[in-house]
Amino acid sequence: MNPLLETANVFRTFQIGTGFLKPKRPLHAVNGVSLRLTKGEVLGLVGESGCGKSTLARMLLGLLPPSSGDILIGGESITALDRRATARRVQPIFQDPYSSLNPRKSIGEIIQLPLKVHRVGDPSAWPGKVREMMDMVGLPSRYVGNFPSQLSGGQRQRVAIARALIMRPEVVICDEPTSALDVSVQSQILNLLLDLQRELGLTYLLISHNLAVVEHMAHRVAVMYLGRIVEEAETDQLFRDPQHPYTRALLASVLTPEPGLGVPDAHLGATFPNPIDPPPGCTFHPRCPQAMPACRTIAPKPLATATGHVECHLYDTELRRAS
Amino acid sequence: MSAILEVENLRVEIPVATGTLVPVRGISFSVQRGETLCIVGESGCGKSLTSLSIMNLLPKRAKRTADRLRLGGADLQTMDERTMSDIRGDRMAMIFQEPMTSLNPAYTVGNQLEEAFLRHRKASRREARERAVFLLEKVGISAAASRLGQYPHQLSGGLRQRVMIAMALMCEPELIIADEPTTALDVTIQAQILHLLASLQRELQMGVMLITHDLGIVARVADRVAVMYAGEIVETGTVHEVFSRPLHPYTQGLLRCIPVPGKTRRGAHLGSIPGVVPALFGDPTQCNFANRCEHAVPACTAGPVPLTGLGEGRGYRCVLPVETCIANQARPVAA
Numbered sequence: 001m002n003p004l005l006e007t008a009n010v011f012r013t014f015q016i017g018t019g020f021l022k023p024k025r026p027l028h029a030v031n032g033v034s035l036r037l038t039k040g041e042v043l044g045l046v047g048e049s050g051c052g053k054s055t056l057a058r059m060l061l062g063l064l065p066p067s068s069g070d071i072l073i074g075g076e077s078i079t080a081l082d083r084r085a086t087a088r089r090v091q092p093i094f095q096d097p098y099s100s101l102n103p104r105k106s107i108g109e110i111i112q113l114p115l116k117v118h119r120v121g122d123p124s125a126w127p128g129k130v131r132e133m134m135d136m137v138g139l140p141s142r143y144v145g146n147f148p149s150q151l152s153g154g155q156r157q158r159v160a161i162a163r164a165l166i167m168r169p170e171v172v173i174c175d176e177p178t179s180a181l182d183v184s185v186q187s188q189i190l191n192l193l194l195d196l197q198r199e200l201g202l203t204y205l206l207i208s209h210n211l212a213v214v215e216h217m218a219h220r221v222a223v224m225y226l227g228r229i230v231e232e233a234e235t236d237q238l239f240r241d242p243q244h245p246y247t248r249a250l251l252a253s254v255l256t257p258e259p260g261l262g263v264p265d266a267h268l269g270a271t272f273p274n275p276i277d278p279p280p281g282c283t284f285h286p287r288c289p290q291a292m293p294a295c296r297t298i299a300p301k302p303l304a305t306a307t308g309h310v311e312c313h314l315y316d317t318e319l320r321r322a323s
Numbered sequence: 324m325s326a327i328l329e330v331e332n333l334r335v336e337i338p339v340a341t342g343t344l345v346p347v348r349g350i351s352f353s354v355q356r357g358e359t360l361c362i363v364g365e366s367g368c369g370k371s372l373t374s375l376s377i378m379n380l381l382p383k384r385a386k387r388t389a390d391r392l393r394l395g396g397a398d399l400q401t402m403d404e405r406t407m408s409d410i411r412g413d414r415m416a417m418i419f420q421e422p423m424t425s426l427n428p429a430y431t432v433g434n435q436l437e438e439a440f441l442r443h444r445k446a447s448r449r450e451a452r453e454r455a456v457f458l459l460e461k462v463g464i465s466a467a468a469s470r471l472g473q474y475p476h477q478l479s480g481g482l483r484q485r486v487m488i489a490m491a492l493m494c495e496p497e498l499i500i501a502d503e504p505t506t507a508l509d510v511t512i513q514a515q516i517l518h519l520l521a522s523l524q525r526e527l528q529m530g531v532m533l534i535t536h537d538l539g540i541v542a543r544v545a546d547r548v549a550v551m552y553a554g555e556i557v558e559t560g561t562v563h564e565v566f567s568r569p570l571h572p573y574t575q576g577l578l579r580c581i582p583v584p585g586k587t588r589r590g591a592h593l594g595s596i597p598g599v600v601p602a603l604f605g606d607p608t609q610c611n612f613a614n615r616c617e618h619a620v621p622a623c624t625a626g627p628v629p630l631t632g633l634g635e636g637r638g639y640r641c642v643l644p645v646e647t648c649i650a651n652q653a654r655p656v657a658a
Contacts (some may be wrong), residue, residue: 011514023398023595048509048511049480049509049510049511055537067654081479082381094412098504108536123520134543152599182365182366182536183365183538183581184365184577184580184595184596185580186417186580186581187579187580187594187595188595188597190582191592191593191595193358194590194592207413207458209509209510210510211510211584212539212581212582212583212584213582214586214595215582215584215585215589216582216590217589217590219536235589239585249511250510250511252514253510253511253513253514254510254539254584255513255514255517255539255540255542255543256539256542256583256584256586257539257541257542257566257578258542258543258566259542259543259545259562259563259566259585260562260563261543262543263517263521263544264514264545265514265515266511266514266515268515275537281326297492319336
């Protein structure tokens with residue numbers, strides 16, 4: 001099947017000032033990422049803060065050009081498309097429904113804005129479309145004249161979802177869509193996202209640090225570490241048989257509501273490395289419980305697994321034979 | 324076991340233009356030596372105000388009353404501010420949620436660590452410094468001596484939270500109140516911090532009152548649990564009882580809301596609790612949860628619902644008998 005959204009070896013580098021009068025140094029936020037999203041799929045993207053998840057999301061939304069590599073939507077390069085054409089096809093849902101909605105606009109105006117920007121059809125038809133969209137995300141239409149401050153967190157996130165979907169985009173980038181919400185509201189929003197996905201045939205990239213949420217929603221999961229996808233597999237396989245030591249540590253850190261199991265020790269001694277000064281070889285080696293001498297010098301290549309790939313020397317038979 | 328913290332009928336009142344808000348409505352609990360009590364609830368249920376009222380750090384407008392509020396036998400209610408500040412940081416200490424905002428950016432880590440020790444103990448600078456280094460090493464910070472000269476902005480989130488924990492431990496408190504100590508951290512760091520807190524607690528036999536909204540954390544670290552809803556404790560018990568046999572419809576609902584890898588079916592609807600928390604004006608006149616409860620009966624709105632004790636710290640606040648509550652839990656979720 002042809003991918004709907006594809007990144008081909010995408011890099012993004014920022015020049016970071018290190019101090020007054022000191023030269024700027026490059027920070028490789030996204031360091032060669034290749035992802036494919038097929039229509040109707042939910043791809044989960046997990047990783048710690050600072051690993052480049054959000055930079056990748058901004059590039060997929062066309063808000064930030066890649067330093068090198070290409071992003072294709074339906075076979076067309078995102079750099080060739082103009083901002084509006086990209087926005088029609090890819091829409092975001094952000095983490096914080098408190099800061100992602102304009103406090104001075106009414107709910108109706110917020111949801112209607114994309115129609116106005118894209119000058120879709122007759123303006124007199126817009127209120128009808130807004131009401132239809134509000135109905136679809138479970139917002140009572142009496143809220144149309146209210147302001148975001150009068151709504152609860154869950155309702156605001158519904159407004160954000162309505163705004164994202166009113167142009168009927170093909171891909172929705174959900175960047176931590178429920179982390180700012182209470183558990184009882186989180187489940188409502190997750191249910192809504194799943195219903196909409198099935199009803200409208202949407203494709204999601206779900207970025208989250210909550211692995212239980214990703215397991216529940218995603219068909220495939222990509223694990224990101226310091227700007228690279230270190231493992232990608234179908235959800236069942238990734239959770240049943242994680243390959244990369246980092247994936248294993250992440251999964252071991254999930255606290256399921258089962259009393260008596262205690263707090264696991266993920267054995268990730270050192271903290272997240274400084275991305276300006278990444279470790280040589282495999283960037284995970286300072287924290288890896290299974291690091292070998294080769295890990296300190298040679299960067300691992302992607303190796304095919306049953307349903308995806310992994311970047312780890314543990315599975316590199318050639319390297320093992322050589323050493 | 325002896326109780327370090329005893330709280331009976333704690334109330335917090337905040338006068339506002341339209342009446343009196345009562346965000347904490349007569350709650351009672353105790354924390355034993357070497358025990359972890361988790362207070363779990365959603366935003367606005369009063370769990371943070373509860374912790375602040377124990378530390379006497381409530382906003383000025385808020386008024387605290389209680390039948391009993393004792394720390395290791397000392398009455399916290401009759402204490403003047405000076406005695407209170409002798410206790411704060413010495414016999415009880417607090418770990419806050421946001422290590423970014425609760426450390427002072429203008430002072431070094433060393434300064435902030437030593438401050439409480441110098442305030443409470445007749446100790447020299449050198450002793451305070453040694454204790455700070457000792458504790459930084461204990462909480463797993465490498466090159467501890469060199470960290471003392473660093474400022475909070477030079478540390479990562481996980482390191483800052485470790486500094487917060489070390490700071491709370493400086494005077495070996497009997498009670499630690501941790502308010503969402505890992506909410507701002509990554510899952511891997513969260514596991515490390517909780518692991519650290521649990522092992523330090525065992526070693527020093529402290530009482531820990533941990534406030535969180537995360538049921539996963541509660542299940543893994545708590546000895547006993549108090550579930551709060553709309554300013555009241557709606558269910559208490561040991562962690563095993565509350566998770567394996569939740570009685571209150573709210574606890575049952577919360578547990579159905581969270582996806583559990585390997586247990587919940589992928590893509591299936593999760594349980595949810597429709598409706599919103601009621602406004603917390605005045606005293607409750609009925610069950611606070613009745614408007615969101617799928618098992619509500621007329622008796623729920625007839626008057627305030629007392630906490631029914633079942634012995635040994637187990638209790639629930641519901642008009643339905645225990646057997647009905649257990650049967651409700653087994654009932655399949657209404658879609």
